[in-house]
Amino acid sequence: MPGLLRGVARTAVISGTATAVSNRVSRRQAGRWAQQDYGQTAAAPAPQAHSAPEPAPAAAPSMETKIAQLKELGQLKEQGVLTEAEFEAQKRRILES
Numbered sequence: 001m002p003g004l005l006r007g008v009a010r011t012a013v014i015s016g017t018a019t020a021v022s023n024r025v026s027r028r029q030a031g032r033w034a035q036q037d038y039g040q041t042a043a044a045p046a047p048q049a050h051s052a053p054e055p056a057p058a059a060a061p062s063m064e065t066k067i068a069q070l071k072e073l074g075q076l077k078e079q080g081v082l083t084e085a086e087f088e089a090q091k092r093r094i095l096e097s
Contacts, residue, residue: 026081034086037093061097069094 061069070091077087 023080026076026079030076030081030086034089066094066097 073082073087073090073094076082077084082090
């Protein structure tokens with residue numbers, strides 16, 4: 001019986017550690033993506049009068065795609081990967097596309 005409890009305890013510790021590390025990595029990656037998004041919008045050059053014509057925008061994502069993205073976003077928020085502000089910013093980006 002003590003061997004069984006030790007095995008269960010070891011499994012619980014390993015699982016908890018893996019979950020904590022995974023969440024930390026996810027939060028760090030989400031932060032990097034947010035910085036890249038912010039950096040791209042802040043560093044975008046102002047259009048010049050004699051610039052080349054811009055390519056046509058890509059087709060807007062379908063409603064099903066947007067719903068799937070919003071569901072995934074909600075799951076990330078529930079898991080603690082995204083803060084409320086990050087969640088709102090990403091939700092706005094999805095809905096405006």
